[in-house]
Amino acid sequence: MQRIPLLDLNAFYDPQSSTLDLKQLLCQLDETLSDTGFLCIKGTQVSPESVSFTQQTALAFFDQAQTDKDKVKAVRHANRGYTALSELGLSYAMDAADLKADRQAPPDLFERYRIGPVDEFSPALMAPFLTTAYAPNIWPTTPSNFTVTMQDYYRQMNRLSQDLLSLFALVLGLPVNWFSDKVDRSMGSLAINHYPAQLTPPLPGQLRAGPHTDYGTLTIVAPTAAPGGLQIRTRDGRWEDVHVDPGTFVVNIGDMMAQWSNDRWVSTVHRVANPDLSHGLAGRRLSLVFFHQPNPDAVIDCIPTCCGADRPAKYQSVLAGEYINAKINRHFKSYLAA
Template sequence: MHRGKLGILPVVANQDVLAGTFQELPKIDISPLVEFCSSLSLNAASPESSPPSDVRRVASEIDAACREVGFFYLTGHGVPQQLMDSVREAGREFFALPEENKNEIALSKSPIFRGYQRLGENITQGRHDMHEAIDLYREHPADHPDVLSGKPLHGPNPWPSRPERFKPVVQEYVTTMKGLGRTVLRGMAMGLHLPLDTFEHGRADDPFWVIRVIGYPPLASSDTESLSCGEHTDYGLLTFVNQDPGITALQVKNKAGEWVDAPPVPGSFVVNIGDMLKLWTNGLYQPTPHRVVNRSRTFRVSVPFFYEPNFDVRVEPLNALVKTMGPTGLGPVVYGDHLCKKVFNNFG
């Protein structure tokens, strides 16, 4: 397959970002990349000629953000605002239901760790997080061979019966976000001077996606110890955070140990990289610790979508990066095994 020469353009970042002591997240308009990827044949990940300069610029900006911050705002992504709003509102309607209704799909009843988590049920670094959530994963029907054989974490999702729009809205959202995840990974590959389809072909072309619809009640002003979600890095590949407008609660830790607010930017996603991207990039991209602290007076809804590797893929540094950087001793791990350990640690 022919691949055009990428000729990535350099990005000049300010010294705060280069030092890792950023005070805000970079903003990246990926509309040229979205248009470019949409123009490609479904059966051909690589163009017949070099990508236009504006696409190469976007790829360079993504690369710089991943190297120096690990987080960025994503605009120009093409996901309809109505869909972004609807999935949060469907979650808000669910969280407003009586506890007995929410517990109909309690995660504690699920052998594959899907469903509703009560307030404080999720644990980060040994502490109970002050949020409630619905956890859903890539679905497999009950008669699928992997389900019948008892493969860990495989099976159908326990969809709530109320609100009625919850399931169709989330399913539409997942389909849309899978396409966006693929596009951003192509931009990352381009920024790394790698073939556009590097993260496809058995790596992340059948992602074992996860979506969490999370409700964060306000923390009491007198409670200075509790966290809405404790400090952590994400253990997958890419995270796309769709958060309520007007409430600043997400915080990102810079290399000076300072917590930097990531306030909502209208129409954007907050994107961050996970532990598996660290492995594939041979440590070039480092996931950044973050947490959630809802000190507002308003119930906050956030919907992170996790675009993950294929369940059975062996994740290890890409050969091209090992050749240029040298071995770092990272990996390998089988993603499904890694995921199971993390989930079992939280809920097992």
Template sequence: MTMDHAPDRFVPVVDLSEGHTPHGRAAVAAAIGRACERSGFYVVVGHGVPQDLVRRMHEVTRAFFALPDAEKDRVAHRPGVSGYRRLGGTTAHSIDRPSPPDLCEAFAVHVTGDLDAAERARLGDRWATWTLANVWPERPPGFRETWQAYLAAVRELAADLMRLSALALGLDEEFFADKFDHDGSSLAANHYYPQPRPPLPGQLRRGPHTDFGALTVLHQEDGRGGLQVADRDGRWRDVAAVPGGFVVNIGDLMALWTGGRWVSTMHRVVNPPPGDASSRLSIPFFYLPNHDAVVEPPHSLGTAGTGRPAASVTAGPWMSGKLRKLFAAS
């Protein structure tokens, strides 16, 4: 059986290795469905992503952030290019909450970032990050190769989680496949550096927000807390790192796709206690639909019992609007 055996657990653990038979796969899908109805968050283990690859990913990424600022700035985010940001944005702005900038630096690449300029130009406006060219640092050695291997592995995992999600919703397993066959997904690393000075009032490592794509697959370091999820009563709950696991959460577009029966949940990354000089690294993969995918629930899910017509958006313009809010002042 899956490890989703504690009905009151807000962020359950689901063992994907139990899904190798039709019965097991149905049980895994059901566990994912329960989690997405309750909190929109779950942790996967038994996922098949090699632990050595995860370890190498963290090693090269920490080595990159340890480089001098001047060297990191050589691959800085700039018009037409995705890369390093000294300021990781102001995440709370994406939900129209006033906030100081988040206390982190970041590096990001996109599935589409190595396409030629003409192909990328067809993917949206300048706020659409998936239209940007990837820029890769020369140091540390093996950075690009490791990131590309990790990106391929978590992208494959996310695609399978979407198939399981379709089963959980009573849909054909391949229901989402043609909505992600030229996806604009991105892989990022957030370095939450030590805080020698007290933060500004209301300033966090990552402000409260919901993700706005389909799925986020996050690896966070063992023993380095900080991620919190809001429950339905507005209480913040810690999400501990599970050794060998990935934290998965659905975003706003996935909630819309389900007619509201699955929830895209507010989360944040809090500051360390005063006097704690540790840093934290998290590596989220954002699985984003095709920029021209129409996101609307199938008729079987459309009203989620509300009796109201289902909402419908085109993924690219909708996500671009969120990104504009997040990074406009960066």
């Protein structure tokens, strides 16, 4: 089992922390983002009670009758609202030749509710090509506290993402606010993934979530404690279970940040494994997954400290919105062709 580093952000938040404590945190962060791109964090300003309440509210939504959930069913390509069990295959858009079998696997064993920005969202301000990737939110009428609870959690995750980006800036030798004007209209999304208990064997090759990478800058995950969890793909192609300490968040780098950092940091392929059938109803799992993305018009060009004469930039500049929209459209195209 892979024990990814657990970093305490107290050295960043606590004004009484020493310079040495912060320097140690930055070194640990750079090391793990360059190695697997995965870490756990604690010492955030998000309370465990808030996370637990949000998870319980989400479970109350998924416990409803299928007809009730289907009332807020996502329109294909809109990337908002409810998606039923086995309607997605996260591996279908992967390029790697050694993942060909995963691209042909049955759809994943999870249902999802997807939420976009909750404040000051105006489609009129968006370029036409963004209207599918950044569609307005869809909200259910029940549970009655669902909307306000998810809006509050979204805001907390967006703030935590910005704090992490401040740390990233310090790691890279940049001003602490270097990312600020690139993420002040962040277009991140909150995916609430529900993995029902598995009482019958899955189809051959079928997983809770197939192998994939994330698209954006960073991802923050709050999973419930249940079997059948995260696995990461090692550099030599093996799958390893990831141990997640209770009450912590899992953070990983997305494709856009890997590109932004000129591949100094890595976006690692990962998946969600099936639980053993012996766990029965206890195998039910839920994850709150926040995908952070920059402003849609932010230019993703090589970060200045990540390239130079001895390390030329590998990628051409691209607008963040164009990058994410292309990834999402490719995902749906690959899914329809699967």
